[in-house]
Amino acid sequence: MTKVIKRSKTAAAVAGIMALAGSATVAANVDLPRLQSEQTEIHRSSAQSQERIDSLFEQSRELLADYRDVVSQYESLRLYNDHVQRLVDDQNETLDSLQRQIDGIEETRQGVVPLMYRMIDSLDEFVRLDVPIYSERRESRVERLRDIMTRSNVTDSEKFRQIMTAYQTEMDYGVGLNAYQGTLEFGGQEIAVDFFHLGRITFLAQSLDMRNAWMWDNEAREWTELDDGYLNPLTEAIRMARNQTQYDIVRLPISAPESAE
Incomplete structure (x- = not known):
């Protein structure tokens, strides 16, 4: 009697296990499409995320290249600007020097012009008192010198040169x-x-x-x-x-x- 009871319990246990297994199989059959759909959605989301990551990575590479170009251009521009600034500084120094020279020339001119008039007056007096060699030619030369002193289209340097030439000619008459x-x-x-x-x-x-x-x-x-x-x-x-x-x-x-x- 006892063996029969044990066998009955065993059979009942086996039956219970089979029932649970059948329930699990039914539940698995019921959830499989949903799981497959979720898995597909996960793969799709993962692919989209990877695409976004790839796109962001490519953008970051392009931005890095652009940044490097900008840095290189900035460095080149900085060097060029430094070069130009040195040129400008040198030109400014040259302009300052030229201005000082111009100021000095103006001061010299203020002293040279009266000197030239005195030289012409002295030459005129010398011609009048000297031996009258080529007298008409020499008198005309003095008058011409007086004329060019009043002409604005003749530079002071040219006026002075002609005066000195006249003095040299007077010296030549003496030999x-x-x-x-x-x-x-x-x-x-x-x-x-x-x-x-x-x-x-x-x-x-x-x-x-x-x-x-x-x-x-x-x-x-x-x-x-x-x-x-x-x-x-x-x-x-x-x-x-x-x-x-x-x-x-x-x-x-x-x-x-x-x-x-």
């Missing part, structure tokens, strides 16, 4: 032999003559017919007639000055030097 033709006023008459000068030592004139000769007396500021003994030597001197004959010694009158006061 060498020279002969040229002109007119001489003597005894109320204008006579065509050959002028001859040896520097400023002597200034002579001879009529073109070679019959008369004169010597300039600078102290008396007049011409004095020479005797006939100087005609031939003067003729030879004039020819030597014109390179028409070889240089030789000739006898000519010489003005006595003026005593210094």
